[in-house]
Amino acid sequence: MKIRITDWRCDNLRIGEGTEVFELGDPPARWSLVQMPNGLGKTSTMTLIRAVLGEEDLSVEKVRGFRANDTVESGTFELGLLIEGRGGGQAKHYRLTADFDFKAGTYRYSTLRAEERGGGHEPGLVLPSDLKHILKPEFIKLFVFDGELARDIRDLNKAAADHAIRTLYQLDDLSRLRQRIRDAVSKRQEALERTSGRTQKGVSRHQKIFDEAAGQLATLKKALAEKKSTRTKLKREQEGVRTQIEEHIARSGDLNDRRLKLSKDANDIASDIQTTTLAALIAYRNPATLSPTIRSRLTNLGTVLTKARLPKSVSSDFFDEIADEGECICGRPIGDAEREILKHRKEQYLAQDQISAIAAMKDRLNSSATSETSFSATCDTLHGKLEDRQANEKAMDRLKQEAEERGDEDMGPLTERESEINVELAALNIDIERLETADTAKQRSYQSTAKTNIPLAQKHLGECKATLDEVEASFRLSRQRDSLLDQLSRIEKKALAELREVIRTETNDRLKTLVKMEQLRVKRIDGALELESDKSSSKDDVSEGQSLSVAYAFLTALLSKAPFELPFIVDSPAVSLDLDVRKEVSKVIPTLFEQMIFFVISSEQAAFAESFYELEDTRFVTLSKTADGRIETHYGLDEFKRQSGEGIAE
Amino acid sequence: MSLRLTEDAASFFSKIDSQPIKGVRFLDIDKFYACLMLGFRYAQLASDPSLMPAFLAAGAKYPDAYQPYDSYLLGLLVEAEIRRRNLDPKNRDLIEQETVKLLDPHSPLGLSEDGIRFMNRYAAKGFEILRDAMAPPRSVDDFLVAYADLWQAKSEPDSGQPA
Amino acid sequence: MIDNAIRRAVKAVCKVDGMNEDYERALATLIENTMMDNLDTSDIYDLLDKIEVEEPADED
Numbered sequence: 099m100k101i102r103i104t105d106w107r108c109d110n111l112r113i114g115e116g117t118e119v120f121e122l123g124d125p126p127a128r129w130s131l132v133q134m135p136n137g138l139g140k141t142s143t144m145t146l147i148r149a150v151l152g153e154e155d156l157s158v159e160k161v162r163g164f165r166a167n168d169t170v171e172s173g174t175f176e177l178g179l180l181i182e183g184r185g186g187g188q189a190k191h192y193r194l195t196a197d198f199d200f201k202a203g204t205y206r207y208s209t210l211r212a213e214e215r216g217g218g219h220e221p222g223l224v225l226p227s228d229l230k231h232i233l234k235p236e237f238i239k240l241f242v243f244d245g246e247l248a249r250d251i252r253d254l255n256k257a258a259a260d261h262a263i264r265t266l267y268q269l270d271d272l273s274r275l276r277q278r279i280r281d282a283v284s285k286r287q288e289a290l291e292r293t294s295g296r297t298q299k300g301v302s303r304h305q306k307i308f309d310e311a312a313g314q315l316a317t318l319k320k321a322l323a324e325k326k327s328t329r330t331k332l333k334r335e336q337e338g339v340r341t342q343i344e345e346h347i348a349r350s351g352d353l354n355d356r357r358l359k360l361s362k363d364a365n366d367i368a369s370d371i372q373t374t375t376l377a378a379l380i381a382y383r384n385p386a387t388l389s390p391t392i393r394s395r396l397t398n399l400g401t402v403l404t405k406a407r408l409p410k411s412v413s414s415d416f417f418d419e420i421a422d423e424g425e426c427i428c429g430r431p432i433g434d435a436e437r438e439i440l441k442h443r444k445e446q447y448l449a450q451d452q453i454s455a456i457a458a459m460k461d462r463l464n465s466s467a468t469s470e471t472s473f474s475a476t477c478d479t480l481h482g483k484l485e486d487r488q489a490n491e492k493a494m495d496r497l498k499q500e501a502e503e504r505g506d507e508d509m510g511p512l513t514e515r516e517s518e519i520n521v522e523l524a525a526l527n528i529d530i531e532r533l534e535t536a537d538t539a540k541q542r543s544y545q546s547t548a549k550t551n552i553p554l555a556q557k558h559l560g561e562c563k564a565t566l567d568e569v570e571a572s573f574r575l576s577r578q579r580d581s582l583l584d585q586l587s588r589i590e591k592k593a594l595a596e597l598r599e600v601i602r603t604e605t606n607d608r609l610k611t612l613v614k615m616e617q618l619r620v621k622r623i624d625g626a627l628e629l630e631s632d633k634s635s636s637k638d639d640v641s642e643g644q645s646l647s648v649a650y651a652f653l654t655a656l657l658s659k660a661p662f663e664l665p666f667i668v669d670s671p672a673v674s675l676d677l678d679v680r681k682e683v684s685k686v687i688p689t690l691f692e693q694m695i696f697f698v699i700s701s702e703q704a705a706f707a708e709s710f711y712e713l714e715d716t717r718f719v720t721l722s723k724t725a726d727g728r729i730e731t732h733y734g735l736d737e738f739k740r741q742s743g744e745g746i747a748e
Numbered sequence: 749m750s751l752r753l754t755e756d757a758a759s760f761f762s763k764i765d766s767q768p769i770k771g772v773r774f775l776d777i778d779k780f781y782a783c784l785m786l787g788f789r790y791a792q793l794a795s796d797p798s799l800m801p802a803f804l805a806a807g808a809k810y811p812d813a814y815q816p817y818d819s820y821l822l823g824l825l826v827e828a829e830i831r832r833r834n835l836d837p838k839n840r841d842l843i844e845q846e847t848v849k850l851l852d853p854h855s856p857l858g859l860s861e862d863g864i865r866f867m868n869r870y871a872a873k874g875f876e877i878l879r880d881a882m883a884p885p886r887s888v889d890d891f892l893v894a895y896a897d898l899w900q901a902k903s904e905p906d907s908g909q910p911a
Numbered sequence: 912m913i914d915n916a917i918r919r920a921v922k923a924v925c926k927v928d929g930m931n932e933d934y935e936r937a938l939a940t941l942i943e944n945t946m947m948d949n950l951d952t953s954d955i956y957d958l959l960d961k962i963e964v965e966e967p968a969d970e971d
Contacts, residue, residue, distance in 0.1 A: 267916070268946045275942065278952070279955050279959075283959070375772055379888070379892065383814060386820060389785075399826065399830075402843065405837070406839075456823045462820065477895075477896030481893045481896075484893060538758070542758070582962060585925075586942075588920075589942070592920035593914070596920065
């Protein structure tokens with residue numbers, strides 16, 4: 099990809115009121131020398147180029163600083179670019195614009211893409227995306243060259259050289275990525291809502307809670323197994339005791355007859371109770387047979403409905419039908435207004451379905467009449483059967499007692515043991531139910547907790563497991579994050595070290611041709627460039643010219659690695675150079691970039707500007723101020739030479 | 749929203765199925781119904797019952813045992829509300845409005861949201877009355893006998909005019 | 912547009928850490944996408960998932 103500057107235009111900016119256009123050709127000349135006396139806004143032009151390329155944020159003071167004079171209220175800067183896409187293709191024109199409102203101190207960036215249909219200004223910077231994302235202010239300074247940078251890249255305190263390398267190779271993006279990873283992990287951990295789990299300690303704590311819950315469950319299960327086994331044993335014993343009692347009773351013939359009778363009665367009663375209960379339940383479930391009170395309530399409601407003439411013969415559906423017919427039943431036509439009223443008023447009438455829901459009750463009542471058995475009568479029967487059962491049980495007890503009284507010595511301990519077993523079994527049944535019931539109502543009545551009830555303990559264990567999983571996941575995520583962050587730091591460090599070395603070697607190659615008098619080399623790059631020469635191993639006392647040479651060597655080395663061919667724009671490149679150095683520099687500089695724009699002043703003609711006079715692909719632009727203060731722009735070598743010759747004050 | 753027992757009622761009846769009788773299943777809706785009928789009887793609502801989760805599946809109709817009587821249940825709700833709010837039974841529009849408010853023929857139980865809310869509050873009050881009158885039942889037969897006594901014994905306080 | 916120096920650094924670090932090729936490729940892609948403004952947060956989660964960490968040792 100190749101980016102070139104074709105022109106720029108200033109309206110009411112520092113350079114002066116009105117419009118100034120600088121055209122570098124389309125396609126632009128490889129070299130452009132713009133001769134501009136000091137005070138006409140070289141620095142602000144550089145600043146403006148950087149601003150539109152990087153969509154820079156500008157302060158109110160900075161915006162007002164661009165103002166031509168107090169009479170103008172607005173101004174515009176426009177930069178023309180010619181961009182060739184990757185793999186050649188038609189180059190496209192882009193115009194980046196900054197509009198300034200000096201009164202408000204505000205600005206607005208926009209882009210005009212000449213080749214795009216339906217053109218017009220699009221807000222913001224609209225450039226090919228892979229170019230746009232590296233056009234960050236720090237990077238732009240490298241090719242819209244900031245003179246400060248020349249010094250800074252050798253300043254050990256400023257790390258500008260590293261900064262430039264990091265910018266070009268986007269190593270800063272790695273730092274940004276690290277922050278994004280931290281944010282992403284925090285976000286996920288917040289979602290887990292288990293803040294305690296981000297540490298090893300938190301994990302251990304929740305592991306402990308989980309283990310305790312598991313232990314509790316195991317204890318309860320063991321207790322249940324023991325109780326069930328005890329119950330089985332007791333039931334077996336109960337059976338044995340009963341058999342023995344029966345045998346004892348059987349020894350006296352008359353008692354045995356009574357026992358057999360009572361047993362048979364007990365079975366019959368149990369069967370009757372079952373049948374009657376079922377019948378009672380059926381009567382219970384029918385409100386009409388549950389109680390005469392309810393039946394009369396239902397009958398009364400039926401009467402109310404009848405008296406109120408409910409359901410009404412007209413239902414809301416009827417209104418809908420009429421409304422949609424188009425003609426009323428009386429033959430009058432129904433228009434929109436009538437339709438509206440009909441639809442509205444029908445709300446006052448009950449829908450057919452709701453009426454039939456309770457009307458069905460009337461029919462049901464009438465058909466049932468009194469043929470259904472009443473609940474209370476059935477329950478009376480049931481009551482009697484329950485009393486029979488009780489009497490039967492008492493008779494059986496008496497029988498046992500009689501057998502005992504008749505001198506059967508074993509009977510006493512046997513019946514005693516039987517009732518003991520009954521008590522123990524009842525208690526056991528309750529204990530077992532308390533342990534194993536999953537019925538929430540029962541759990542409530544036992545006031546069950548995870549410490550007393552197995553299903554609750556199981557549920558608690560599940561919750562502990564879920565928490566532990568979350569906590570572990572959260573902790574795991576922290577460790578994964580730390581691991582990745584560490585890797586990225588090491589990658590960044592390693593890559594930077596290698597890139598420094600690559601750039602150092604490249605820089606030194608270029609320095610060989612740039613500074614011939616004294617062989618300067620970059621000894622190492624560690625934040626800044628550290629120099630050495632053949633004469634000394636640590637070179638700090640370099641001249642201004644040498645310093646600039648080093649900067650150029652470094653920059654060209656660096657930018658030669660950029661994925662784009664960029665223009666190079668520099669302000670007063672030769673001012674501070676000795677004539678000897680200028681000669682050397684001007685031999686090498688022209689070859690450094692595909693497009694170079696030099697802002698020069700007249701004193702830079704000697705040994706610098708003049709070296710371009712013979713180069714064909716060069717454009718000379720000369721700005722001058724007329725006697726009445728207007729600005730004139732001239733193109734061509736003759737005017738350029740003339741102005742330089744006149745030596746306009748710097 | 750569906751029919752729900754109060755927490756206390758659920759716990760009151762919780763001993764009952766520990767002694768099952770063959771062929772007879774005492775359902776959750778039987779427990780609810782016992783309470784509901786008493787609530788209707790006195791036309792009284794409980795103020796702010798804490799309820800158990802619904803015992804019918806979402807969108808379920810009345811269980812088979814109660815399906816023949818669903819229109820009675822709806823009618824009794826309307827009737828109880830007429831008594832509780834002392835509505836003039838001769839005012840056709842009022843009765844009509846009340847019915848529309850409580851019933852929704854398109855819902856599985858035939859009740860509107862309001863209707864279901866009222867059913868639950870009547871049942872909750874009915875349970876309070878039930879609990880005052882009997883001990884937690886240990887078996888279905890015991891319960892039925894005690895419940896029948898409850899209906900026979902107390903002569904009815906005539907709350908509001910009968911519909 | 913990821914420079915070979917960065918690729919080499921990724922490779923070296925992954926080798927030291929004993930990460931497999933699949934991870935190395937994913938990490939390089941994550942970096943490349945970051946540089947191309949082409950990253951989704953889920954890419955980060957996916958990569959984190961690939962990092963195996965040992966179970967925490969019991970200490971309290």
